[in-house]
Amino acid sequence: MAQSTLEDDELFDEASDEMREDVEEALEEARDALPDADDILDAESDNVIGVLNSLKTELDAGDAEDALREAKKWFGIGRKAEVFDEEFVDEAEEELEELEEALNAIAEAGESATELTDSLASLKSLL
Numbered sequence: 001m002a003q004s005t006l007e008d009d010e011l012f013d014e015a016s017d018e019m020r021e022d023v024e025e026a027l028e029e030a031r032d033a034l035p036d037a038d039d040i041l042d043a044e045s046d047n048v049i050g051v052l053n054s055l056k057t058e059l060d061a062g063d064a065e066d067a068l069r070e071a072k073k074w075f076g077i078g079r080k081a082e083v084f085d086e087e088f089v090d091e092a093e094e095e096l097e098e099l100e101e102a103l104n105a106i107a108e109a110g111e112s113a114t115e116l117t118d119s120l121a122s123l124k125s126l127l
Contacts, residue, residue, distance in 0.1 A: 025075065027092070030067035031064075034102060034103075040059065043058065053117060061103050061126060068103060
């Protein structure tokens with residue numbers, strides 16, 4: 001019976017380590033998938049509508065949302081199973097919050113750019 005418990009503990013520790021790695025990898029993937037600030041600010045075009053369209057393109061969060069979802073999923077499972085130490089939980093929660101905030105800001109900026117593009121296009125046709 002003692003041998004079985006030792007193997008179970010080792011397997012649990014191994015699974016915990018893999019889960020933590022999954023969370024860390026997904027967080028890194030989400031960070032890497034965020035748009036580059038310089039690309040957002042360096043939009044070029046002959047007119048304002050072109051700049052706004054370029055901006056909307058650059059504000060695509062790409063795979064960041066999917067990666068953040070993966071990180072949250074594995075973090076939630078690991079946290080519920082109490083496999084992470086408190087330091088990792090605190091750091092991961094902070095990073096998850098920062099990434100979610102960045103993604104929300106990107107989405108809001110994209111919506112604003114879309115609304116402004118539509119407004120300017122309508123204004124142009126009226127004038």
